[in-house]
Amino acid sequence: MSFKDEMLCSKSHEYVVKQGDNYVIGLTDYAVEQLGDIVFLELPSAGDSFNKGETFANVESVKAASEIYMPISGEIIEVNDSLVDAPEKLNQDCYENGWLVKVKFSGNDDDFGDLLNYEDYKKEVE
Secondary structure, eight states: OOHHHHOEEOTTSEEEEEETTEEEEEEOHHHHHHHOSEEEEEOOOTTOEEOTTSEEEEEEESSOEEEEEOSSOEEEEEEOTHHHHOTTHHHHOSSTTTOOEEEEEOSOGGGGTTOEEHHHHHHHHO
C-alpha cells in the first residue's frame, strides 16, 4: 500500500496519514505544484496545540505566500526541522520526507468528515 492510498486530504490542500497512534501532516503534491519553488517555511514547535482549521504554519514560494491549516485537531509531537533549513526539499518530495509535523490527535471523528481520499481529492482539484 502506498503513502497516497493511506492519506486523507483537505480542501485547503493538506494531507493526513495515520502512523501508529499519531498522524503525519503535510502539503499535497497539488499544493506544492501550485506554489512553485518554495523558499521559506515556518513551522510550529513541538508541544503547540491547534484546532482543526487553524493556521499552524506558513510557506512562501517565488510565486506566493500561503498559510497552512491544521486538517485535524491535535498537539504537535514532532516537527520536520530539516525543511526549515532547506524548504526546497518540499518541491522534491512532499510525502515520504517532506512531511511537516506529526500530531497527537485530540479532536473527534467529526474532524475527518470533510477529508477526502487521495483519488477523490485529485478529481476535485483537476
